[in-house]
Amino acid sequence: MPAGSHIIGVTATDGQKSITQSFSVTVTEEVPATGSYYETATGLSGDALKDELHAIIDDHDQLSYSAVWDALKVTDEDPNNPNNVILLYTGESRSKSLNGGNVGDWNREHTWAKSHGDFGTSRGAGTDIHHLRPTDVQVNGARGNLDFDYGGSKVSGCDGCLRTANSFEPPDRVKGDVARMLFYMAVRYEPGDAVDLELNELLNNGSAPYHGKLSVLLEWHEQDPVSDWERQRNEKIQDIQGNRNPFVDHPEWAASIWDAS
Numbered sequence: 001m002p003a004g005s006h007i008i009g010v011t012a013t014d015g016q017k018s019i020t021q022s023f024s025v026t027v028t029e030e031v032p033a034t035g036s037y038y039e040t041a042t043g044l045s046g047d048a049l050k051d052e053l054h055a056i057i058d059d060h061d062q063l064s065y066s067a068v069w070d071a072l073k074v075t076d077e078d079p080n081n082p083n084n085v086i087l088l089y090t091g092e093s094r095s096k097s098l099n100g101g102n103v104g105d106w107n108r109e110h111t112w113a114k115s116h117g118d119f120g121t122s123r124g125a126g127t128d129i130h131h132l133r134p135t136d137v138q139v140n141g142a143r144g145n146l147d148f149d150y151g152g153s154k155v156s157g158c159d160g161c162l163r164t165a166n167s168f169e170p171p172d173r174v175k176g177d178v179a180r181m182l183f184y185m186a187v188r189y190e191p192g193d194a195v196d197l198e199l200n201e202l203l204n205n206g207s208a209p210y211h212g213k214l215s216v217l218l219e220w221h222e223q224d225p226v227s228d229w230e231r232q233r234n235e236k237i238q239d240i241q242g243n244r245n246p247f248v249d250h251p252e253w254a255a256s257i258w259d260a261s
Contacts (some may be wrong), residue, residue, distance in 0.1 A: 008184075013222035027083030032192045034249050038084050041246075045256045053253070055247050067133055068108055069099050075236045079100040080220040086229075088133035088177070089143070089170050091157050101137060109135035111178060111187040117195040117209035125189050125197065129237055131181040143168045147212040149176060166203040167213070179217040180247040183254050184207045184216050186211075187246065199258065214258060221247070221254050 041052045060091045063071060073096045078084040084093040098105050111131040119125040135143075139158045149167035158175055160171030170178050182199060189197040199214040226248050247254050 020150055034244065036259055037244065038246065040249065047257075049253060050257045053187050057184075057188055057243040057246065058190075059187075060128075060241045063127045063129065063241060064123065065108075065121040065127050068127050068129060069130050071105040072108065072132065072134050073099075073254040075129055075233050083202075085134045087139075088103070088135045089161055090136050090175060091173065092103050092136065094134075094136075099197050100133070103138060104139045106134045107137050109133045109140045109143070111181045112197065112211055113147075115207055116205055117189075117197055118207045119195045120192070124194055125185070128185070128188065129241060130184050130188070130243075133181075138195045147205060148182075148202060149216050160253065172225070174222060175220035176222075176226065177230060179221040179224075180226070180230065180245060180251075180254075182211055182217055183221070183257075184245040187257075188243075198237070208252050218258060219255060221251065226251055 007207055018104065038053075038056060041049060041056065044052055061065045067169045073085060076085040076088075078086050078093045081093055083096060086093055088109055088111070094106050098112075099107065101107060109132065110126070112125070114120050114126055117125065120260060121127065136157060139155060139161065142155045142163060143156070146163060146167065146168040147166060149164075150162075150164035150169050152164035152167065152169060154169075155163055156159035158171070160173075162169040185197050186199045189195050194251065195209050197209050197211070199217065200208060201213050201214055205213070230245075230248050234245050238244050
């Protein structure tokens, strides 16, 4: 999408009523300063930093699950082909029109598996586009609700993807992206929200509101630094739902919060 202001109209059907949501999306060539956005977090660390970041990024505009389709066509648009989106995990550029549930389609991957907290596709955690990404239907199925860790067997159709019975390993080029999306979720959804999400060291968490594996995610965060793609996506998401991912803007805060815990 070129620089400038764009109005994105999204129409969703709720029963027999048609609802239209409009997003005003401004795309800039440079990432603006975010100092004032995080001003109250300056000088904090550990749990105090986590609590303050939650206060900054909560109460965002919550999309319907239907509206997520069109939001992802903006946030994950292929910069070299405005008719396509870039798929998480495979990195493939695929037509925006191929969204659905059939082989060859892309669908809405919950990077924080929706069963980990049992929030489903409800407004809030279930529709938060900071962690929802376009993904090949079959690769999404292979990942399922697995936690993230190293190792396993190769995943068909996804070069660099590995899986075991309890874990999924994405390709190196998006390991950091995955980590930062999960860091965001663990800060955005706290006590007082519909679900309190936390990171831990366990695999096979089931329906508990936990996701692992924290130590591995911290490694991936360091190994795969923030990219221009993530920065641009952060800008677009703020325009749509009104909040940012702090760990894209300040990567150092992940260690401050979780290494100190």
